[in-house]
Amino acid sequence: MSSSPSFSERIHFLDISSKLPGYRQSWSPNTLKTRLLLNAKGIPYTEQYLSYPDIAPLLKSYSVLPNEERTFTLPAIYHPETLKDVVPGGVIMTESAAIAHYLDSLYPSSLVQAFPEPKSESGALWKEAEHHLHAIQSKGKGYRLLMPRIPLILDDRGSEYFIRTRTDDHPQHISPLQWGSPNPEDDWSVVRPFVLTYLKYYESTRDAAVSAGRGGQGPFLWGDKVTMGDIYLASVLVWFRSAGEEMLDQFLAIGEKDEPAGRKAEGEPVWEKSPVRAVWDAFGEKGWLEGVGEPREIPLKSA
The missing domain is CATH 1.20.1050 (Glutathione S-transferase Yfyf (Class Pi); Chain A, domain 2)
Incomplete structure (x- = not known):
C-alpha cells in the first residue's frame, strides 16, 4: 500500500450516524474500534455515516453476508483495491476484529498494531x-x-x-x-x-x-x-x-x-x-x- 493513497483509493469507513456535532458524531463502541485504530495507525481514510435503517440495504447491495445473528451491522470498510477475493462481494469487510487484523496486514510497518507480535x-x-x-x-x-x-x-x-x-x-x-x-x-x-x-x-x-x-x-x-x-x-x-x-x-x-x-x-x-x-x-x-x-x-x- 502506498503511504499516501489518492482520495479514491483510501479506505472508506462506514459508521452509524448521530446528531452529535463534529467528530463526536461517532458514538458506537463497535464502529469506534475501527475508527480509533485508523486514527492510531495514522491511515488517511474517507468516511460515510449511515442511518440505522440504511445499513442493511447498502451492505446487501454489495453482497455482504449477515453476521451470526443474521443481521447486518457496522463497522465496515469499503476498499475494492485490496478486498477482491478476500470477502464476499470483494469490496466491503465487516466485523471489527476482522478489520483490525486486515489493517495490521495491510500496514505492517505501522507503529500501532491492533495485534502486535506475538x-x-x-x-x-x-x-x-x-x-x-x-x-x-x-x-x-x-x-x-x-x-x-x-x-x-x-x-x-x-x-x-x-x-x-x-x-x-x-x-x-x-x-x-x-x-x-x-x-x-x-x-x-x-x-x-x-x-x-x-x-x-x-x-x-x-x-x-x-x-x-x-x-x-x-x-x-x-x-x-x-x-x-x-x-x-x-x-x-x-x-x-x-x-x-x-x-x-x-x-x-x-x-x-x-x-x-x-x-x-x-x-x-x-x-x-x-x-x-x-x-x-x-x-x-x-x-x-x-x-x-x-x-x-x-x-x-x-x-
Whole structure:
C-alpha cells in the first residue's frame, strides 16, 4: 500500500450516524474500534455515516453476508483495491476484529498494531479484555445506564429504528427508553463492582507486561504498546461520553481517591488515577479521539 493513497483509493469507513456535532458524531463502541485504530495507525481514510435503517440495504447491495445473528451491522470498510477475493462481494469487510487484523496486514510497518507480535498472545489478550468489558455492559447491566440515552442522540429515522428493533428484541417488549432504573444511582451501584474488577485486571496485566519486557512503561495493557484491548476500552469510554459528559466522568472516577463519598465500600482498592483514566488521557493526548476521515459517499449498488 502506498503511504499516501489518492482520495479514491483510501479506505472508506462506514459508521452509524448521530446528531452529535463534529467528530463526536461517532458514538458506537463497535464502529469506534475501527475508527480509533485508523486514527492510531495514522491511515488517511474517507468516511460515510449511515442511518440505522440504511445499513442493511447498502451492505446487501454489495453482497455482504449477515453476521451470526443474521443481521447486518457496522463497522465496515469499503476498499475494492485490496478486498477482491478476500470477502464476499470483494469490496466491503465487516466485523471489527476482522478489520483490525486486515489493517495490521495491510500496514505492517505501522507503529500501532491492533495485534502486535506475538499475535497468539495479543489475540488472547484481546479476548480477555473483551470479556471484562462485556461483563461491565451485560452482567453489570451497564446497558441500563446507556441504552435509554442512545435514541436521543440518533437521527430521527435511526432513533425510530433503534427503539422499534430493541423493543421487539426485549423479552417483555419494553422500549430501551425505559430500560434504566428510576434512580440512575441504582444502576451505577450494580455496574461499579464490575468496573473495579476490570481496573484490577487492567493494572495487573499492564504491570506484568512491563515486568516481562513486553513493553516499556506506559498506561496500556502492554505498557507503552497499544493493543486492540486498549482500543476497545477507549471505544467504550467514548460511548459513555456520547450518553453525557457526566456519564463518562462518573465512570472514570470509579475507584479513585476523590470519588464522591457514599459510593465506595470499606476495603476497596483506591487509585490516585485509575488505569482507565490513564488510557483515556493517553488517547486524548495523541489526538486519536478526534480523528475523522474526509466525507465521501458510496451509493447503493445497482443490481
